[in-house]
Amino acid sequence: MCGIVGYVGGRPCRDLLVAGLEKLEYRGYDSAGISLLTDGHVETVRAVGNLSNLRAAIGLDADTPVSAEGGVAVATPPATIGLGHTRWATHGRVTEENAHPHGDCTGHIHIVLNGIVENHTELRRELSESGHAFSSETDAEIVAHMIEKHYDGDLTEAVRNAFAELRGHYAFVAMHADHPDVLVAARQECPLIVGVGEGETFVASAIPAFLAETRDVLGLKNGEIVTVTPEGARIVEVDGTPVEREIEEVTWDEEAAEKGGYSTFMLKEIHEQPDAVAETITDRIPDADSVDLSELEISQEFLNDLRRIVIVACGTSYHAGLVGRYAIEQWARVPVEMDIASEYRYRDPVVGTNDLVVGITQSGETADTLAAMRLARERGAKVMALTNVMGSQATRDADTVLYTRAGLEMGVAATKTFTAQTAAMYLLGIWLAQSRDAWPPEKIAEVIAELKGIPSKIGTTLASVEERVRAIARSHAEARFFLYLGRNIGLPVCLEGALKMKEISYIPTDAYAAGEMKHGPIALLDESTPVVCVATDSPILEKVLSNIAEVRARGADVIAIATEGNTQVAEVADQTLYVPKTDWVLQPILAVLPLQLLAYHVARLNNLNVDQPRNLAKTVTVE
Ligand code: F6R
Numbered sequence: 001m002c003g004i005v006g007y008v009g010g011r012p013c014r015d016l017l018v019a020g021l022e023k024l025e026y027r028g029y030d031s032a033g034i035s036l037l038t039d040g041h042v043e044t045v046r047a048v049g050n051l052s053n054l055r056a057a058i059g060l061d062a063d064t065p066v067s068a069e070g071g072v073a074v075a076t077p078p079a080t081i082g083l084g085h086t087r088w089a090t091h092g093r094v095t096e097e098n099a100h101p102h103g104d105c106t107g108h109i110h111i112v113l114n115g116i117v118e119n120h121t122e123l124r125r126e127l128s129e130s131g132h133a134f135s136s137e138t139d140a141e142i143v144a145h146m147i148e149k150h151y152d153g154d155l156t157e158a159v160r161n162a163f164a165e166l167r168g169h170y171a172f173v174a175m176h177a178d179h180p181d182v183l184v185a186a187r188q189e190c191p192l193i194v195g196v197g198e199g200e201t202f203v204a205s206a207i208p209a210f211l212a213e214t215r216d217v218l219g220l221k222n223g224e225i226v227t228v229t230p231e232g233a234r235i236v237e238v239d240g241t242p243v244e245r246e247i248e249e250v251t252w253d254e255e256a257a258e259k260g261g262y263s264t265f266m267l268k269e270i271h272e273q274p275d276a277v278a279e280t281i282t283d284r285i286p287d288a289d290s291v292d293l294s295e296l297e298i299s300q301e302f303l304n305d306l307r308r309i310v311i312v313a314c315g316t317s318y319h320a321g322l323v324g325r326y327a328i329e330q331w332a333r334v335p336v337e338m339d340i341a342s343e344y345r346y347r348d349p350v351v352g353t354n355d356l357v358v359g360i361t362q363s364g365e366t367a368d369t370l371a372a373m374r375l376a377r378e379r380g381a382k383v384m385a386l387t388n389v390m391g392s393q394a395t396r397d398a399d400t401v402l403y404t405r406a407g408l409e410m411g412v413a414a415t416k417t418f419t420a421q422t423a424a425m426y427l428l429g430i431w432l433a434q435s436r437d438a439w440p441p442e443k444i445a446e447v448i449a450e451l452k453g454i455p456s457k458i459g460t461t462l463a464s465v466e467e468r469v470r471a472i473a474r475s476h477a478e479a480r481f482f483l484y485l486g487r488n489i490g491l492p493v494c495l496e497g498a499l500k501m502k503e504i505s506y507i508p509t510d511a512y513a514a515g516e517m518k519h520g521p522i523a524l525l526d527e528s529t530p531v532v533c534v535a536t537d538s539p540i541l542e543k544v545l546s547n548i549a550e551v552r553a554r555g556a557d558v559i560a561i562a563t564e565g566n567t568q569v570a571e572v573a574d575q576t577l578y579v580p581k582t583d584w585v586l587q588p589i590l591a592v593l594p595l596q597l598l599a600y601h602v603a604r605l606n607n608l609n610v611d612q613p614r615n616l617a618k619t620v621t622v623e
Contacts, residue, residue: 002029002085002087002100002113002115002205003025003085003205004024004085004114004173004192004203004204004205005017005021005083005085005202005209005210006082006083006084006173006202007081008081008181008183008201008230009081009197010200010230011200012078012080013036013078013082014078014082015060017036018051018054018055018058018084019212020209020210021034021051021054021085022051023206023209023211024086024205024206024208024209025051025408029086029087030087030390031094031096032084032085032086032099033046033054033084033085033101033112034054034058034084034085035082035083035101035110035112037079037110037175037177042107042175044101044103044110045058046099046101047099080180081175081181082175083100083101083110083173083183084112085112087100090405091120091283092137094390097136098136098137098138100112100113102136102138104147104148105145106148107177108176108177108178109147110144110175110176111140111172111174111175112140113140113171114172114191114205115168115169115170115278115279116169116170116282116283117139117143117167118283118286119168120168121286123146123165123166127145127149132145132148132149139283140172146166147159147174150162156184156225156227156236159184160186160240163188163238164238168188168189169188169278170188170189171186171188171220172185173192173203181229181230182227183201184227184228185220185226186226187220187222187223188222188223189278190275192204193205193218194233195211195214196217196232196233197216199231200213201228201229201230201232201233202214203226207252207257207261208257208258208260211250211252211254211257215249215250216248216249217250218235218248219245220235224237224238225237264610265410265411266413266600266610266611267610269410269411269415269416270415270593270596270597273416273420274455274456274458274459276406276407276417276419276420277420277458278455279407279420280420281423281426281451281452281455282452285448285452288448289441289445289448290448292431293428293431295402296400296401297400298382298384302356303436305354306334306355306356306432306436308335308355308356309335309336309355310337310338310339310344310349310355310356310381311338311358311360312339312358312359312376313340313359313360313361313369316362316413316499317360317361317366317369317386317417317421318340318360319496320418320422320492321358321360322338322495323422323489323492323493323588323589324336324426324429325338326489326585327430327585328429328432330429331430331432331439331447332432332433332438333436333439334436334438341359341366341368341369344372345372349375351375351379351381352381353380353382355376357372357373357377357381357383357384358383358428359372359373359397360386360421360425361392361394362388362404362406362414363387363392364389364394365389365394365619366619366620377399382400383397383400384401385397385398385402386401386402386403386404386424386425387401387404388409388420388421402424402427402428404420404424405420406419406420410611411610412503412613413500413503413599415500415596418496419593422588422589423451426451426585426586426589427451430448430451446583450583450586454582454586454590457582458589458590460580461590461593462593462597464578465578468577469577469597470597472577472598473602476530476559477601477602477605477606479507479529479530479602480507480508480528481507481508481510482498482508482509482530482531482532483509483511483556484510484511484532485532485533485534486535487514487538487540487543487544487547488539488540489584489587490533490534490544491513491514491534493534493561493591493595494512494534494595495511497534497592497595497598497599498532499511500596500600501599503599503616504599504600505602505603506608507602510524514547515543515547517550517551518550522550522554525551526554526556527557530556531551531556531557532561532595532598533548533558533573534560534591535560535566535573536561536563536579536591537562537581538587541566541568545569548560548573549572552573558575559575559577560572560573560575561577561579561594562578563578563579564578564579564581566578577594579591579594
């Protein structure tokens with residue numbers, strides 16, 4: 001979840017760029033940099049770590065008020081055009097060389113990029129063969145060289161031609177030393193917004209980066225290229241067709257801007273899920289038929305001798321682990337045991353050298369999960385942390401780390417971190433299956449193709465269900481109890497839906513394996529009980545349908561989550577919410593979305609603060 005800010009205009013822009021980057025810090029990053037153009041030269045300063053390191057590198061320490069001039073790395077007279085970037089490492093380690101901006105061979109072209117260029121390996125090879133030299137390990141640097149390859153005096157044309165050869169999801173901004181009043185930017189699946197001021201123009205990955213300077217914005221769509229000058233912006237499609245776009249005025253205040261125009265962080269983060277999942281999976285699927293988790297540095301010998309996987313986690317992270325268990329057992333045929341971290345650590349568990357213990361913790365700081373991981377490590381197990389936070393304690397306590405890349409989550413209720421964790425567990429399952437030859441390659445290729453399509457299906461689901469979920473929430477906002485029922489991969493979705501509902505709406509909930517209902521919970525049902533059933537396509541859908549019929553027979557109101565195209569579920573449920581078709585093991589990552597929204601809208605209808613529910617903290621560090 002990187003951040004972009006660019007400026008062209010009449011004011012010295014170094015401090016505007018740094019201030020813009022500060023507004024994008026919430027997205028999370030591990031390095032940062034700026035490039036400034038003056039007198040036909042581009043100067044670049046990059047630093048690993050947070051923005052105070054960048055400020056120090058450009059001669060602004062954190063305690064010094066930002067001034068318009070000065071700074072050791074700043075050319076004189078002050079630059080009035082430049083680029084800034086915060087990077088969250090995907091391709092290449094966290095180093096100064098890999099931080100953006102990146103340049104071409106001549107040093108004239110500089111770019112900043114968010115997202116991932118999927119065909120970077122083949123482009124790097126082609127460019128190397130024609131003599132281009134690279135100074136970083138990143139996919140982003142390729143783009144600077146691609147623009148160089150196509151450059152013939154016209155920066156927009158060079159960007160347009162380079163853009164046409166890229167694949168993936170990304171947004172970038174380019175600057176050329178010979179064009180001191182032009183930035184050219186392009187967007188494919190990653191956000192990019194132009195801010196139009198008086199004699200100056202900004203381009204950024206999110207509005208907060210320039211909201212203090214202008215409220216007039218132009219949004220870009222996929223496949224569009226924009227040429228930005230102090231006078232404004234000109235948009236074309238990739239084939240060169242001009243695009244007319246009206247300037248819109250942003251009416252949000254600063255606080256709303258941080259929420260991206262959404263009324264709460266939680267809703268914003270729900271809508272960030274396509275991005276969070278795409279960032280987590282894309283570069284780990286380098287080609288159509290394999291997953292690459294070589295970053296884990298787990299030997300083939302260990303994988304051959306692997307006896308079982310133990311997953312330890314708390315709360316929502318535990319639920320992501322449960323989904324992972326189904327995936328790993330289904331695809332890789334490795335037995336998986338699940339444990340609540342606070343139970344595991346006090347249980348004197350049997351664990352040893354041929355076990356892989358996976359601690360899932362978005363914060364990387366949850367005391368019980370850390371203790372469980374440490375205990376397993378002391379007993380000789382290999383310990384992997386699955387976390388969202390670089391440098392967190394979990395990363396130091398583990399033998400190996402798999403990062404989710406969901407960006408900073410401000411809402412206390414975990415949403416985008418859950419889907420990112422689930423996606424990471426899918427990657428782990430596929431990688432284990434292929435490394436242990438546990439599953440036919442053609443089946444692996446099929447599920448990989450489905451997994452790659454998940455980010456866009458998350459976007460489609462959110463857009464298609466929200467209105468209906470809101471209506472359902474209205475009819476049940478005063479319910480005194482919600483029951484959630486599911487089987488197999490539907491069960492963790494229910495557990496997660498029920499947790500979301502109780503933590504933000506304070507309405508009691510229970511989540512049960514649907515087959516267990518007749519052993520007790522059926523006594524809870526009456527006409528006032530909303531029952532949420534996860535009934536997406538799977539080999540046990542028939543069984544779930546029978547459970548729904550049992551619930552309906554007690555007069556309860558069934559809200560079902562079904563797969564598009566299915567007609568049986570709607571025949572037995574009162575209300576049916578559809579999610580797109582995909583491989584049945586992947587359905588949880590889509591099925592959870594309506595349940596997040598349901599909890600959200602029920603809580604909002606009850607005027608509750610969803611970002612800060614009572615008695616809860618984002619990180620639980622007490623034992
Ligand atoms: C629920 C929620 C919590 C966390 C749990 C573990 O919305 O956020 O249940 O999932 O406290 O936190 P991490 O993943 O940081 O270890």
